[in-house]
Amino acid sequence: MFESRPDRDAEVALVGRSNVGKSTLMRELTGHTFDTGQRPGVTRSPNHYDWTSEDFMITDLPGFGFMEGVPEDVREQTKTDIVRYIEDNADKILTAVLVVDGKAAVDIIDRHSGPDEVPYDVEMFHFLRDVDVPVVVAVNKMDKVDDRDERLNELCDRLGLYPPWKQWQNTIAPISAKRGSIEPMTDAVRHHLHEAERDDLFQFF
Template identity: 80%
Template sequence: MIEFDTRPDRDAEVALVGRSNVGKSTLMRELTGHSFDTGGKPGVTREPNHYDWAPEDFVITDLPGFGFMSGVDEDLREEIKTEIVHYLEAYADNVLVAVLVVDGKSVIDIIDRHSGPDEIPYDVEMFHFLRELDIPTVVAVNKMDKVDNEDERLNELCDRLGLYPPWKQWQEVIAPISAKKGQLEPLHEAVREHLHEQNRDDLFKFF
């Protein structure tokens, strides 16, 4: 059984969501300075990781990865995805910003491979689901240090997400980063913009 009801009693939240193996746990470590299990194989994080600061009514949550995980059967994958959806629905009013983490190197190939008349790619589906919940959403495009033509890749991603390119007009939504190298400035700026809109400048110190 996956344990999903471990959330600390905190009102405000920033939630990290995304496929397995896109670097969410590495990003979580960079944001919090606190180490969580990370692994080379997908699906290491099966339950939410929460990190809260004692004096603040605030928590950062790293939700488990969804989609393909080697060595994880389809029933469990679907259960994890369902739990993520339920969690986001339950706490939609508390989540100040959702950060949808994607792998900049492979995201276009993955989206295109799973696009068809009867199939919506998980990343695209999750992006629209978060927006339907009225959760301000930033797409953290990770591993950009491995991408040759950054502008082209980010324009393609905007196109797949239904955002009109060029990507630079969406800098509060699209944030190219490299979590492993600690290059997070576009993400910090995008998250702060959404926090500011919700009168939560007090949380800037975390970003």
């Protein structure tokens, strides 16, 4: 499933747990509707949307984390596949967009923070940085969050970024994909594309 990656030298990858709105964001970016299941965890292989002439693609990786009705071993395998995919293509991934649910992310992280447990989102954030992939955290569904600044500061804190969040605008991007309000994310992605000397890809963001 993961072997069918188109041969492109430049990629922006969307990662995140199931049900955070990755597919909605993908649709917002590409104008293309992908076949997503009604249940979390239905997308098991990456969705690639590519522009051959530009040698570029956007990839929506399968959701990780808890998925109802999905056995633990399948869940772990999916996570392993995602990690391997990122490791194998790290030199081609110009930016990874880690999508989290603005309303639930901090609670989920806190719920899974134990002595021998690192929450998936935090683990993925640090893993991406470890393999030198610039990461933008797209904090989705912000239209449902009341205490916006407080919530974003808490998220920064959990990710090991020193609050206030506003000093991390190339990393933390509050968005609402369903409402088409994704500018903070596209600005942050453009920043990283610029750093990679790929301003030609701005047209897609």
